[in-house]
Amino acid sequence: MSLTETVHRLVVERTPFHDQLQPIVARDEGITLRCDLNSAESVGCTLSQIDLVDASKSSLSMDELVHWAEFICGRVTYLLEPLQLIELDGRHGIALVRSRRPQRKKDQIAYYELIADKNHHASLRRYRYDMTNRDRGSVPFPLTHEQLEVLVDDLVESAKSIHGSHA
C-alpha cells in the first residue's frame, strides 16, 4: 500500500473528529510522512503540520536542495497561495519556502511556510502574523481529502526526484 493510500485510510478511520490533535504517521520505502490533524469530516480536514523525512538518503548538496524546493513550488499549486523559494541558508543547509503573496486581512497576515533541509526533511505549516501584538503563530490549514492525497503524492514524488547520497 502506498503512502498516499495509507494516509487516506488512517484519516478516514478517524473521521469525524474536531479540535483535537491526531497525528498520523505512515512509512514506505524509507520515507516517513507525518500529518498532524486537528479535525476531519466528510469533505476534508485541517492540519497544523505535515512532515516528510526520507531516511534512506542523506546530505543533499545546496543545488539538490534548491532543486527540491523548486520542485515542490512547481507542483504544489493548489493551496490558498502559490509557493516560492524565499531564502537559502547554505550554512545550515536549509531552504525557506513561503507563500508568494501572503494573505492580508486587516491586522493579520497568513502564509504557508515550508522548510526543507539537507537531511531530506520537509515541513509544511501555515502561519498567521498578528500586527497588533507582533506575534507569529502556527495555525491549522484546511485541505479537502483529495487535496491531501495530492499533496502527499507530490511531497513523496519530490523526495524521490532528488538524489542525495545514500546513507
Added chain:
Amino acid sequence: MVQKIERDVNRFRQIVRGRIKQDLRKYLSHGEMIGKQGRDLVSIPLPQLDIPHFRYGDKGNGGVSSGEGEDGQPVGPGQQGDGNGQAGNSPGGHILEVDVPLAELAEILGEELELPRIQPKSAENIIVTKDKYTGVSRTGPDSLRHFKRTYKRALRRQITSGSYSADNPIIVPIKEDQRYRSSKTSEHPDARAVVIYMMDVSGSMGDEQKEIVRIESFWIDTWLRSQYEGIETRYIVHDADAHEVDEHTFFRTRESGGTMISSAYKLCQQMIAADYPTAEWNIYALHFSDGDNWADDDAVCLQILREGLLPNLNLFGYAQVNSPYGSGRFLDALRSRLSLVENVALSEIPDRDAILESIKALLGKGR
C-alpha cells in the same frame, strides 16, 4: 543695505520652507525627490505654490503701442486654422521644482522632528591645522606668484618713474614688484565621524522594504552631514554572509541567502578596529532588517553588540522594516535586552508612513 530683490528672494525662501515643513511627512515617505539629488541641492516638487508675480491695475489695459497696422485696425484672435490636435485628458499640473540646499533640508528636518543637535564626543581631542591663502607677501615660491598684483605693482612703478609708454605698453616686472600668495595656518578642533550602514538583503527583504531603507537612510545621512563636516559613509550588506559594498550596490542588491545578522555585526566590528580609532572618531552604526534572523543567531548578535560594538559607538540604531510576512523577532530580542542602553536606538517601520517616527527614534538621542 538690503535690496528689494533680496527681500523678495528671502520671502520666497520662507514660503518654500513653510511648504516643505507642511508636507514633510509626504516628502519623507516618497522617494522620488531623492532621485533628483545633486551634489548639494535637492529638487523638490512643490505643487500649488503661489510664486511672486506682477499684478497690473486697471489702468494698465490701454496705452500706446508701436508696430505695423493702421489706426482702428482690430487687434484680436486670428482666423481659425484647421489643425487636428486633440485635447489632453488629464488635468494640468502646476508643479514647481525648487532647489533646496541639503543643509537647509536637514535644518527643516531637525526643527520639525525637534532633533537635538549632536554633541560630538571627540571634538576637543583632535586639533587639525588648516592652511588658508588669505594674504600677499613680498617673498615666496614662483608657484605662488600673484600675477595680477605683480603686474599692478610693475605698472604703478613704471608710470611713476615715467618709463611707461601708452604707445608701447610693455610692462616688465622687476624683483621688487613680485608679489606672492601667503597662507595663514589656523588650528581648530575637528570632529570626525563615520556612519556604517548595514542592510539585510536576504530573500525576505523585498523591493518595497529596500525603498523604505533607502528613503530613511537618505534623511539620516542628510541630518548627520549637517552635524559633521566631511562625514564618511560605509555600507555593508548581508544575508548569511556580509560584505562591504558601495552606495549604489547597497540599495539595489538582492541575495537569496538566509538571514544571519551577526555576520554584518562582525564585519562592522572589524571595520571599526581597522580604520576608526574610537578615541578620535564619532561612529554610527545603523542596521536595517526585517528581523527574520535565524533563531540561534540572536544570542551571537547580542554578544557582539555588548562586547564589541556598543562600547565603541556613539549610536547603534536598529530599524526593523515589516516584510510581506510581517515583522521578525529580532527587534523583540534587542528590546528585551538593550532598550535601556543609552547609545542604542530601536524603531519599527511597518510602512512608509512610519519613516518620520523611525527617524525621530533613531536620531532623537542627540548622540
